[in-house]
Amino acid sequence: MKSEKTKSPSFATMIVLAVLLLVVVLTCVPYLVTIAFAEAPATADASPIFGVTVPQGYKQWELIAPAEEAAPLDELRAVVGNQIAIDAYQDGKLPFPDGTILVKRAWKRKQSPEFASATIPGAATTVQVMVKDSRKYAATGGWGFGRFVNGKPVDEAQHRTCFACHEARAKSRDYVFTRLAP
Numbered sequence: 225m226k227s228e229k230t231k232s233p234s235f236a237t238m239i240v241l242a243v244l245l246l247v248v249v250l251t252c253v254p255y256l257v258t259i260a261f262a263e264a265p266a267t268a269d270a271s272p273i274f275g276v277t278v279p280q281g282y283k284q285w286e287l288i289a290p291a292e293e294a295a296p297l298d299e300l301r302a303v304v305g306n307q308i309a310i311d312a313y314q315d316g317k318l319p320f321p322d323g324t325i326l327v328k329r330a331w332k333r334k335q336s337p338e339f340a341s342a343t344i345p346g347a348a349t350t351v352q353v354m355v356k357d358s359r360k361y362a363a364t365g366g367w368g369f370g371r372f373v374n375g376k377p378v379d380e381a382q383h384r385t386c387f388a389c390h391e392a393r394a395k396s397r398d399y400v401f402t403r404l405a406p
């Protein structure tokens with residue numbers, strides 16, 4: 225009799241624990257999958273020195289400003305940003321908060337086939353990325369850099385030039401040239 229009494233609550237407890245464990249495991253699965261997928265491609269297509277990758281979905285990001293580059297590059301550009309970047313721009317917040325990502329898209333300048341005086345984007349040339357992480361990239365003003373051609377990062381030598389130019393000309397604006405287009 226005595227053992228009967230002690231057994232049944234412990235069996236119930238075990239069921240409760242098993243259910244709890246199942247809930248915990250099922251809750252973790254999406255996170256584990258996210259981590260696995262986030263880390264695998266990050267190493268393959270990451271920029272040298274900084275380990276910056278082309279952020280997913282950047283083609284849907286909001287425009288900060290267009291730009292044009294004279295010859296010999298002859299390019300049209302568009303700088304876009306993630307929501308953290310857009311919020312910081314709209315609030316006039318400097319320095320940019322950690323998590324800010326800026327992407328500069330670029331295309332060859334091309335004459336419109338339908339209208340001679342109109343210039344349109346031709347072939348895509350580079351995608352350039354700046355990621356703010358003030359601790360990870362403390363040595364380069366808190367910014368990690370990446371330049372990509374056809375989705376692949378360019379060499380280390382090119383990545384050594386990024387911060388120097390941004391520092392020389394745009395230090396007072398948290399190393400960012402582009403202002404929000406009016």
Ligand code: HEC
Pocket residue numbers: 291292293301303326327328352353354369370371382383385386387389390399400401402403
């Ligand atoms: C010789 C100067 C120079 C170098 C080197 C340079 N940049 Fe820039 N960068 C600029 C200028 C000027 C702009 C402003 C937009 C424009 O004119 O295209 C800019 C804009 C950007 C932007 C948009 C945010 C902003 O600051 O306006 C990103 C992202 C960027 N550069 C990434 C890079 C990366 C990555 C590298 C290295 C691979 C790099 N840049 C090297 C001059 C430079």
